Amino acid sequence: MTLTSEPRPVSGRPARTGDASGTTTPVLEVHHLAKSYGEGPTASSVLADIDFTVRPGEFVSIVGPSGCGKTTLLKCLSGLLDPSSGSVVFEGEEIDGPPAKMTVVFQDYSRSLLPWMTVEQNIDLPLRRKFSKEERARFVAEALENVGLAGTGAKYPWQMSGGMQQRAAIARALAYQPDVLLMDEPFAAVDAQTRIDLEDLMLTVQEKYDTTVVFVTHDIDEAIYVASRVIVLSGTPTTVREVLDVDLPRPRDQIETKALPRFNELRAHLFRLIKEAKRA
Numbered sequence: 001m002t003l004t005s006e007p008r009p010v011s012g013r014p015a016r017t018g019d020a021s022g023t024t025t026p027v028l029e030v031h032h033l034a035k036s037y038g039e040g041p042t043a044s045s046v047l048a049d050i051d052f053t054v055r056p057g058e059f060v061s062i063v064g065p066s067g068c069g070k071t072t073l074l075k076c077l078s079g080l081l082d083p084s085s086g087s088v089v090f091e092g093e094e095i096d097g098p099p100a101k102m103t104v105v106f107q108d109y110s111r112s113l114l115p116w117m118t119v120e121q122n123i124d125l126p127l128r129r130k131f132s133k134e135e136r137a138r139f140v141a142e143a144l145e146n147v148g149l150a151g152t153g154a155k156y157p158w159q160m161s162g163g164m165q166q167r168a169a170i171a172r173a174l175a176y177q178p179d180v181l182l183m184d185e186p187f188a189a190v191d192a193q194t195r196i197d198l199e200d201l202m203l204t205v206q207e208k209y210d211t212t213v214v215f216v217t218h219d220i221d222e223a224i225y226v227a228s229r230v231i232v233l234s235g236t237p238t239t240v241r242e243v244l245d246v247d248l249p250r251p252r253d254q255i256e257t258k259a260l261p262r263f264n265e266l267r268a269h270l271f272r273l274i275k276e277a278k279r280a
């Protein structure tokens with residue numbers, strides 16, 4: 001994906017639009033989105049009439065039964081895939097390709113970083129067309145520092161653990177300073193302890209970069225822990241089953257937050273919804 005046209009310091013985001021009632025203009029709007037694969041009688045409908053909005057600064061998780069179309073939805077949001085009908089509106093404009101101020105982090109970190117480049121070069125590569133050398137050096141160093149990889153920029157991806165490689169992929173996404181970061185099962189391929197560390201890392205960097213995050217996951221606990229809202233999808237053809245506000249206090253803590261009765265209520269509710277969706 002391309003980059004923002006203006007370099008922007010992490011701490012210097014433009015003010016968000018809003019009114020006195022506290023409502024905010026959505027950064028992302030999904031209107032009656034449907035997606036089928038194939039044509040004619042063999043076409044299979046995956047997404048049917050999906051509607052939701054995401055406000056600036058939100059951390060929204062998307063969950064649903066296996067195979068319901070979460071990745072398909074994320075690809076439509078990112079402009080990598082055209083919807084069959086309906087639209088995705090990003091910052092007020094309907095998208096017809098990958099928007100400049102959006103980035104995506106995929107599950108498979110081993111294929112997202114170029115093995116013949118150092119980590120620093122990997123992060124720097126997409127910045128080259130837009131930023132000066134000095135700015136790039138600053139953004140790369142800042143991103144590495146923010147994901148806990150300061151001092152490792154000269155390593156090659158294959159010299160790092162899986163968790164470190166995914167941190168580097170996150171650093172590369174953050175160095176763009178995107179307005180919206182889309183993440184597709186980003187921690188599914190790492191071990192449980194690393195996953196927990198990366199969840200906390202995302203909460204920290206999301207606040208620091210003030211980025212809006214849309215996060216697809218299979219893991220219900222993870223979906224609740226990181227999010228301000230959870231969008232629950234139904235079974236195929238998929239619609240939005242429910243949008244759940246995660247009214248848990250911040251900062252989140254892996255032990256304290258998950259021990260809250262409210263966390264368990266939300267968890268049980270989500271499990272029930274997904275079980276029903278699977279049955280349907």
Ligand SMILES: Nc1ncnc2c1ncn2[C@@H]1O[C@H](COP(=O)(O)OP(=O)(O)OP(=O)(O)O)[C@@H](O)[C@H]1O
Nearest residue numbers: 037038046064065066067068069070071072073218
């Ligand atoms: N390029 C494609 N061509 C045809 N069918 C596809 C294509 N990509 C995905 N599908 C089908 O669309 C459906 C949804 O797939 P998708 O990967 O979006 O679901 P998902 O919810 O992300 O899956 P999972 O839970 O396994 O990660 C599946 O039945 C899949 O086989």
